[in-house]
Amino acid sequence: MPRIDIESLEDEWEEDHHLLSQRRRSDPLSQAAKDRIEDYDEGRIVAVDKGQVRVLFEGEILPARFSGAMRGTKLVVGDRVRVRPPRHETDEARIVELLARETVLLRTADDALDDERVVVANADTVAVVLAADYLDVGTRFLDRVMVAASVGGMDTVLCINKVDLVEDRSTVAEVAARYEAMGVRVEVTSAETGEGLDALAQVLTGCWTTFTGHSGVGKTSLFNRLVPEAGRAVGEIGRFGGRHTTVSARAMLIPALDAWLVDTPGVRSFGLGTLRPEELADHFPELAALDCGLDDCLHEGEPGCVLRDTTLHPARLESYRRLLAALREAA
Numbered sequence: 001m002p003r004i005d006i007e008s009l010e011d012e013w014e015e016d017h018h019l020l021s022q023r024r025r026s027d028p029l030s031q032a033a034k035d036r037i038e039d040y041d042e043g044r045i046v047a048v049d050k051g052q053v054r055v056l057f058e059g060e061i062l063p064a065r066f067s068g069a070m071r072g073t074k075l076v077v078g079d080r081v082r083v084r085p086p087r088h089e090t091d092e093a094r095i096v097e098l099l100a101r102e103t104v105l106l107r108t109a110d111d112a113l114d115d116e117r118v119v120v121a122n123a124d125t126v127a128v129v130l131a132a133d134y135l136d137v138g139t140r141f142l143d144r145v146m147v148a149a150s151v152g153g154m155d156t157v158l159c160i161n162k163v164d165l166v167e168d169r170s171t172v173a174e175v176a177a178r179y180e181a182m183g184v185r186v187e188v189t190s191a192e193t194g195e196g197l198d199a200l201a202q203v204l205t206g207c208w209t210t211f212t213g214h215s216g217v218g219k220t221s222l223f224n225r226l227v228p229e230a231g232r233a234v235g236e237i238g239r240f241g242g243r244h245t246t247v248s249a250r251a252m253l254i255p256a257l258d259a260w261l262v263d264t265p266g267v268r269s270f271g272l273g274t275l276r277p278e279e280l281a282d283h284f285p286e287l288a289a290l291d292c293g294l295d296d297c298l299h300e301g302e303p304g305c306v307l308r309d310t311t312l313h314p315a316r317l318e319s320y321r322r323l324l325a326a327l328r329e330a331a
């Protein structure tokens, strides 16, 4: 965690805080300055766009600047921070300290890179949105995000959207049952017809949930239905081809549910570049529950390994093997 640099914070205060700097000349106030920072109340970052941040502070959403000491710190939506409130009408709130992150959703561009990016911090749940008419590709993506969510300390919820586009729902039902068997909450929705939205909203109650998914699956459409005043742009198929309509993350409150929802830009892949191959099985609940008895077993037919091809759903086993191969190649 970035430590706050009291010296440079004091330097900055000197510019706009004469009283403090006068006192400082006679008495080095490092401890006092530190105490002041600790006196500042907490806020929560709700939007980050090209270095501009918005912070939820005492029930209001304020534009905010970084204090000098925060330069070089990357804040993400969901971050808990200490905020120096605006002092007068034209003043802006200042972010003076980043507080420790309890959960993180991390992603790398691909498995061979360690260009780790925090997508969102301190969320309780990751809602993976898949399009009902692309579940094959979708579930492979889901299996990756479930690993990232588990690594970062979050639950996964599966939202199968665009269900209005499929006539035969047997695949949707099969996929839903597959993940429900692992303890994942599954909601089947249509942002077009409104089907399943009440049930999805219930899942969000009292939590910070971040939507993630490929571009065009309907994350923003769902967000707009759940937070009607959001009015975020959605992709127009044909014009943008549904590709990367949303460019920055944003959190909004559904007041009736005390639920914070984070809309994020679509991603092509969800790299797990910082995970070691031997850690992977811990983040597949079916494998973690397997009492293998072997240390650091990769469950690849090692003598004594209890994994049989029938222990896992074939698609999950395939995901595990693909991921293992990718992580090994990258290692």
Ligand SMILES: Nc1nc2c(ncn2[C@@H]2O[C@H](COP(=O)(O)OP(=O)(O)OP(=O)(O)O)[C@@H](O)[C@H]2O)c(=O)[nH]1
Pocket (backbone or CB within 6 Å): 161, 162, 163, 164, 165, 189, 190, 191, 192, 193, 213, 214, 215, 216, 217, 218, 219, 220, 221, 222, 233, 234, 235, 236, 237, 242, 243, 244, 245, 246, 247, 264, 265, 266, 267
């Ligand atoms: N038929 C149907 N179309 C939908 C549904 N949800 C979204 N769409 C359409 O799918 C397109 C893409 O929707 P978006 O909400 O922009 O998708 P997104 O996941 O936010 O995409 P990015 O911001 O690029 O990541 C738009 O044309 C939506 O109208 C749905 O449930 N059914």
Ligand SMILES: [Mg+2]
Pocket (backbone or CB within 6 Å): 219, 220, 221, 233, 234, 245, 246, 264, 265, 266
């Ligand atoms: Mg979007």
Ligand SMILES: [Zn+2]
Pocket (backbone or CB within 6 Å): 292, 294, 297, 298, 299, 300, 302, 304, 305, 306, 307
């Ligand atoms: Zn094993």
